[in-house]
Amino acid sequence: MIKIARVSDQKSVDAELGALPKGLSFFEPILKHESGEELDAGGEVFVSEGAEGKNGLFIYDDYEATGTIFTKSREAFDRFYGLKPSSYIFSELDAAGLPREDWNIWQLDVDAAKTDRRFRHQVSIDSDPKEIEEFMALAQPETNPRWVSVALRNGDRCFVVKISNRIAGIAWMAITGGIARSHGLYVDPKFRRTGITTDIFHARLLYLKSRHVHTLINEIAEDNVASSSHARKIGERVVGKMFLYYSQESDIPPEQIRTL
Secondary structure, three states: OOEEEEEOOHHHHHHHHHHOOOOOOOOHHHHHHHHHHHHHOOOEEEEEEEOOEEEEEEEEEOOOOEEEEEEOOHHHHHHHHOOOOOOEEEEOOOOOOOOEEEEEEEEEEHHHOOOOOOOOOOEEEEOOHHHHHHHHHHHOOOOOHHHHHHHHHOOOEEEEEEEOOEEEEEEEEEEEOOEEEEEEEEEOHHHOOOOHHHHHHHHHHHHHHHOOOOEEEEEEEOOOHHHHHHHHHOOOEEEEEEEEEEOOOOOOOHHHEEEO
């Protein structure tokens, strides 16, 4: 039987992730970073254990009602899946029988990517939490407002393009374990098709080259044709798959979850 435990602090995160099997996820190098940020932002981190030992990780943001399950065990997946009803749950595990949306994991060889872009806009790295929070509250209101300051404090980079001194486009990037993960790209609809997305990409690329980071990864829904076309155009390739599930009713009594 699978047992579930809640991880309460960074020290426990370090210990529990160290006990997970190697090759658990494509995102293995960034799991410690993602888990720590989630705890700092008020979210939750859980680990699962079966007869063979630790076999799964679940990172969940209560504000966003969104989480990610990392496991190769269908039994562990089902236990995590039932833990948070009415939520969006990502996982690399292909859980047959559940409705889902297909996503692709894209990867870029930073060293091989060209950096001959003639920029149309000035791109800067913004570190003003209030300014970023105000923009994201309008652009991506589902984002946990606590996460912005946590991400900046933990070294995530927020690349922005401003027009008339106001943010028009934004994209986040986290670097850990020699790998960069791109996420949170959004451009104000009034300024789309003006080259902002491409400018931000090349600015991040130049930054990664200066930091000697060799790999950039990101996830894109298969039906997002525009983003997939852009990723392919700049030299990214699909290296894996993820699935977005919508969880139903929970069947896990709270008393069955212990705290580490």
